[in-house]
Amino acid sequence: MTEPQRVFRRARLADLPAIVAMLADDTLGASREDATIPLNPRYTAAFDAIQQDPNQFLAVVEQDSQLAGCLQLSFIPGLSRLGQWRGQIESVRIASPFRNAGLGRAMFEWAIDQCRSQGCSLVQLTTDRARPDARRFYESLGFTASHDGMKLSL
Amino acid sequence: MTEPQRVFRRARLADLPAIVAMLADDTLGASREDATIPLNPRYTAAFDAIQQDPNQFLAVVEQDSQLAGCLQLSFIPGLSRLGQWRGQIESVRIASPFRNAGLGRAMFEWAIDQCRSQGCSLVQLTTDRARPDARRFYESLGFTASHDGMKLSL
Numbered sequence: 668m669t670e671p672q673r674v675f676r677r678a679r680l681a682d683l684p685a686i687v688a689m690l691a692d693d694t695l696g697a698s699r700e701d702a703t704i705p706l707n708p709r710y711t712a713a714f715d716a717i718q719q720d721p722n723q724f725l726a727v728v729e730q731d732s733q734l735a736g737c738l739q740l741s742f743i744p745g746l747s748r749l750g751q752w753r754g755q756i757e758s759v760r761i762a763s764p765f766r767n768a769g770l771g772r773a774m775f776e777w778a779i780d781q782c783r784s785q786g787c788s789l790v791q792l793t794t795d796r797a798r799p800d801a802r803r804f805y806e807s808l809g810f811t812a813s814h815d816g817m818k819l820s821l
Numbered sequence: 822m823t824e825p826q827r828v829f830r831r832a833r834l835a836d837l838p839a840i841v842a843m844l845a846d847d848t849l850g851a852s853r854e855d856a857t858i859p860l861n862p863r864y865t866a867a868f869d870a871i872q873q874d875p876n877q878f879l880a881v882v883e884q885d886s887q888l889a890g891c892l893q894l895s896f897i898p899g900l901s902r903l904g905q906w907r908g909q910i911e912s913v914r915i916a917s918p919f920r921n922a923g924l925g926r927a928m929f930e931w932a933i934d935q936c937r938s939q940g941c942s943l944v945q946l947t948t949d950r951a952r953p954d955a956r957r958f959y960e961s962l963g964f965t966a967s968h969d970g971m972k973l974s975l
Contacts, residue, residue, distance in 0.1 A: 710903070714904075717899070717900070720876055723897075743877075743911075744877060749854065750866060755897075788975050789974055790975060793970050796967060805971045810973045812969040813950060813971075814947035814970025814972065815956050815969070818968060819944040
């Protein structure tokens with residue numbers, strides 16, 4: 668079996684429809700997103716805001732030259748724990764043809780490496796309790812469920 | 822009983838020793854922080870990084886003209902949920918003479934207002950499961966513990 672060729676890179680505006688389609692093709696995302704074309708201008712505004720913030724890194728991965736996944740990294744400076752930087756991972760999605768084949772693990776390993784090379788000493792994420800398998804997956808990567816993730820919709 | 826006078830404002834470099842002292846004067850912070858003077862230069866470097874990032878807001882509150890508390894807000898742009906901004910609250914501390922007198926609630930109400938006025942439609946935080954009372958406090962503010970907060974130290 669040939670090892671798949673994977674290329675991680677910063678997302679471009681041209682990737683945005685495919686990224687939004689990935690966000691929407693998800694149990695929880697289906698009711699939250701709007702993948703119709705032309706794209707809802709809220710997504711392009713959000714894309715611009717991400718690109719303008721040097722501490723945000725919206726990434727995609729191509730596998731065998733096809734867009735296969737996306738994730739967002741946020742590098743957050745802070746005073747706590749001797750002024751450590753945190754890396755935060757958000758909005759991870761894998762396109763359906765590429766699921767259950769090790770790509771998720773490769774994406775997280777890449778993301779953790781990015782956090783390390785940015786000088787972060789902690790990586791964090793929150794996972795919805797409605798995704799029961801996700802927590803075990805993150806634990807297998809070394810994450811500890813030490814915290815409650817509290818959300819308030821405004 | 823007179824209502825305490827509270828002023829919320831952006832932290833200044835001159836506040837940093839008092840902020841670090843608050844971070845250290847805490848069950849979990851005591852072993853993580855270094856409140857010796859002169860300040861560990863990691864804190865000043867972190868302060869600079871926070872000030873240079875327009876999406877970070879390190880705030881302090883003065884009560885009756887004394888520094889009484891601190892918190893950090895991060896405004897995070899993202900594609901998920903129709904490109905919503907998230908407000909994230911981190912490193913909340915109250916100086917010991919001001920605890921258990923409603924200041925924490927006032928600080929969170931102020932922080933949530935800041936998130937709203939920045940256009941965030943979600944406010945999030947994680948709370949260490951070693952702080953059993955904190956979760957109930959956040960729930961009383963309207964937060965839901967819908968997620969697991971996963972951390973990985975590098």
